[in-house]
Structure formats: C-alpha cells, structure tokens
Amino acid sequence: MKARVFVTLKPSVFDPQGQTIADALHSMGYAGVGDVRQGKYFELELASASADQARALAAEVADKLLANPVIESYRVEIV
Amino acid sequence: MSTKFSIIVFPGSNCDHDAYHAVKHVLGQDAEFVWHKETTLKGADVVILPGGFSHGDYLRTGAIARFSPVMTAVSDFARSGGPVLGICNGFQILCEAGLLPGAMLRNRDLKFHCEHVHIRVEQTATVFTCRASKGQVLRIPIAHGEGNYYAQPDVVSELETSGRVIFRYCDPDGQITDAANPNGALNSIAGICSPQRNVVGLMPHPERACEAALGSADGLVLFESVLSALSSQGAVASVAHNG
Numbered sequence: 001m002k003a004r005v006f007v008t009l010k011p012s013v014f015d016p017q018g019q020t021i022a023d024a025l026h027s028m029g030y031a032g033v034g035d036v037r038q039g040k041y042f043e044l045e046l047a048s049a050s051a052d053q054a055r056a057l058a059a060e061v062a063d064k065l066l067a068n069p070v071i072e073s074y075r076v077e078i079v
Numbered sequence: 080m081s082t083k084f085s086i087i088v089f090p091g092s093n094c095d096h097d098a099y100h101a102v103k104h105v106l107g108q109d110a111e112f113v114w115h116k117e118t119t120l121k122g123a124d125v126v127i128l129p130g131g132f133s134h135g136d137y138l139r140t141g142a143i144a145r146f147s148p149v150m151t152a153v154s155d156f157a158r159s160g161g162p163v164l165g166i167c168n169g170f171q172i173l174c175e176a177g178l179l180p181g182a183m184l185r186n187r188d189l190k191f192h193c194e195h196v197h198i199r200v201e202q203t204a205t206v207f208t209c210r211a212s213k214g215q216v217l218r219i220p221i222a223h224g225e226g227n228y229y230a231q232p233d234v235v236s237e238l239e240t241s242g243r244v245i246f247r248y249c250d251p252d253g254q255i256t257d258a259a260n261p262n263g264a265l266n267s268i269a270g271i272c273s274p275q276r277n278v279v280g281l282m283p284h285p286e287r288a289c290e291a292a293l294g295s296a297d298g299l300v301l302f303e304s305v306l307s308a309l310s311s312q313g314a315v316a317s318v319a320h321n322g
Contacts, residue, residue, distance in 0.1 A: 009184075013229060016187050016263075065146075068139055068175065070182040071229055 001046045003058035004077040007067045008039035042066055051078045082309055083109045085123035087153065087169075089144045090115070094130035094166065094286065101286040102127075106302055115147035125162045125305055126153055128169025130222070130284060140183055140225050141171035150176055162206045162305050163278045167223055170270070170280030179271055179280045180238070181230030187263030191224040195294065196261055198269045198283055199249040202242050205272045206308040207279045207301045216253045217246075217297040219283040221261060226282040228264035228271075235265055246270035246281050 009015045015037050022036040044061070048054035058076045067074040084102040088095045095112060103110040111121055120126060133144035144150070150172075157163045157178050165173040173179040186192060197218055200211040211217075230238070238244050246269040250259040260267045262282070270281030285298025 013184065014187070014263075016185050016189050016227075020189060065138070065142065068142065068182050070174075070180075070231070071184065 001048050001051070001054045002079045003044040003046055003054055004079060005042040005044065005058055005062050005066055005074055006039060006077075007042070007062070007072050007074045008037055009071055010073050013071050040066075054078050081107065081109045082306055083111070083122055083124045084127055085111055085113045085120045085125070086127045086129055087149055088112050088114050088129070089131065089133035089147060089168075089172075091133045091135055092129050092131035092168070094168075094284065097284070098127045098129045098166070098286040101289040101298070101302060105289045105299070106306070108306070113149060115144065115149045117149050118152055120149075120152050120156055123156065123161070124309055125164070126156055127286075128153070128163070128165040128172050129286070130167030130169060133168055133172065136168075136225075139175070140168060141173075141175040144168075144172045145176040154178060157273070157278045160275060160277050162308070164207055164301065164305070165278070165280035166284055166286060167221075167226075167282055170282055171225065173278060173280045178278050179273060180234050181228055181271070183225045183282075184227040184229050184263075185225050186223070186227050186261070189224075191222075192226070192261045193220070193222040194261070195220050196269075196283060197249050197251050197253075197259065198246040198281075199253050199255070200245070201247055202245050202272070204242065205245055205276045205279055206305050207272075208245060208304055210304040210307050211300045214253060215300075216249060216251065217283075217285075217288075217300070218251075218295045219285055219288045219298050220295075221283045223262070223282055226262040226264065228262075228268045228282075230265065235268075238268075238271055239266065241274070243272050243274070243276070244268055244270075245272050245279060246283070
C-alpha cells in the first residue's frame with residue numbers, strides 16, 4: 001500500500017520561497033496567479049493490511065519526522 | 080583541573096574542529112569528539128553541538144540528527160542541568176529535539192549569509208553569558224541559510240517575559256534595527272536558552288571568534304562564562320561537601 005504525504009508551512013508562517021516564486025510568476029505576466037505556497041511531497045511504501053492502518057502509520061511518521069509541528073502541517077492520502 | 084568539553088560529531092558537522100580548537104588550544108581545556116552513534120558523552124562537563132550540515136540538511140536542518148543515538152545522552156545531560164551549547168546547526172538540532180522551543184525558517188532573502196554580524200547580550204543569567212555584561216555588543220560571524228527563528232506568538236512572548244532571549248542581532252552601537260537583522264528572525268532573536276537556563280542555542284559562531292587573528296575574540300566570553308560557572312558550582316559543591 002502507498003501513502004502520499006503533503007507537508008506545507010502553516011498559513012501563519014511566512015514562506016519566502018513561495019513568495020519569490022509568486023513574484024517571478026507575476027513578473028512573467030501571470031497576473032492570474034495569486035499566493036504561492038511551497039511544500040514537500042513524500043511517497044511511502046507501507047506494509048499495512050488496511051487503508052486505516054496505512055493512514056495511521058503515515059500520520060505517525062509524519063508527526064515524528066516528516067513534518068515539524070512548530071511550522072508545518074501535513075495531509076495524508078492512501079492510494 | 081581542566082573542564083571536559085564533549086563535541087558531538089554528526090555526519091556533515093563541519094565546525095567540530097573549530098570548537099575543538101577554541102576549547103583545547105585557545106582555552107587550554109580538555110576536549111574530545113563524540114561520534115553521533117555513541118551512547119555516552121565520555122564524562123562531559125560541557126556538551127557542544129557544533130555547526131555544519133548534519134545529514135546534508137536533508138528534510139529539515141537538524142531533523143535527522145535529533146534521532147542519533149547520542150541525542151538520548153545529550154537530552155539526559157541537559158535535563159539534569161548540564162551545560163549544552165548548540166551553535167548554528169547545533170541550535171537547529173536542539174530545536175528539532177525539543178530541548179529548545181521554535182524552529183528555523185529559510186532566511187527571508189533566501190540567501191546564505193556568511194559575514195560578521197553584531198549581537199547584543201540580553202541576559203547574563205545563563206552559564207554561557209555569566210561573564211558578559213548586559214547590553215554588551217559582540218562581533219561574531221554567522222554562516223547559515225536557515226537562521227530565521229520562528230515560534231508561535233505565545234511561545235515568543237513566553238521567551239521574552241521569562242528572559243530567555245539571550246542574544247539579539249543589533250547594529251555596531253547595540254541598536255536593534257531591521258537592517259541589522261540578517262535573516263528575518265522574530266524579534267531579532269539570535270540565541271535563546273531553556274527554562275532551566277543551562278541549554279543555550281545561537282546561530283552565530285562564537286568558536287570562530289576566539290582569537291584576534293581571526294578578526295574577533297568576542298566569542299571567548301561564552302566559553303569563559305561556562306568555565307567560570309562550573310568552577311563556582313564546584314566551589315559551592317565542595318563547600319557543601321565539607322560542611
């Protein structure tokens with residue numbers, strides 16, 4: 001079973017990389033692009049019997065290592 | 080009797096030898112490297128987590144190093160009141176390990192800053208600043224891409240009210256200005272301490288500013304402070320023992 005984990009900075013945390021990307025897009029003429037937030041994407045291969053177990057395991061490793069709860073939040077998808 | 084400094088070496092540490100040189104050759108103390116796979120601190124009186132790029136800064140700075148076997152011993156040492164100094168990447172590791180609050184974001188201008196900066200000593204009630212004076216301005220180098228200190232507003236407020244912001248970026252006259260803040264750190268925070276005040280983390284490199292030949296000897300005061308604090312603690316312990 002596979003999990004996808006998306007880690008992003010919390011909305012309250014300034015994202016200088018996202019801001020720089022947004023500025024670049026605006027200077028390229030993409031006026032229709034608003035705010036940009038940069039994040040991280042992980043694919044995990046999991047030896048779990050069920051989607052619920054896989055979700056719990058992915059959330060555990062995200063809590064412990066993949067995301068820093070001080071500045072980041074995450075979302076898990078099971079595929 | 081000399082004081083024993085244990086300098087933790089992670090894969091990718093690159094200021095471990097700078098710290099060793101400052102402690103051993105400039106201060107004449109006992110210094111030993113401790114590989115991150117070790118489970119003891121080899122009789123440390125003081126622990127230094129040096130600067131560098133542990134595990135290549137993969138994932139987040141310090142995120143993987145905090146799970147090294149030696150960190151259990153470092154945490155135990157810190158919780159029992161032992162002096163721990165985290166410099167640059169060492170500060171980032173202490174934050175990831177939860178021994179200090181907060182986290183580092185990318186520098187606000189996305190640039191790696193390698194330059195001398197000025198920092199102001201905000202508090203002298205720590206083992207690493209007890210020989211400094213409040214308001215003293217130190218000229219010390221920085222070298223980091225992720226030193227933009229961040230914590231939730233309630234955490235920053237608690238740090239401020241409990242006097243745990245130890246160093247702030249300032250101009251040469253000691254004024255706190257936005258222009259003198261190299262990375263965008265909240266409240267110009269350059270260094271903080273733990274609630275017990277024995278764990279100190281800072282982004283600047285005092286170990287690279289211990290000799291006039293290196294452009295500044297202002298960093299010495301941190302090491303002299305801990306030596307002074309330990310010798311007076313030893314005197315108190317010895318009096319207590321004799322009494």
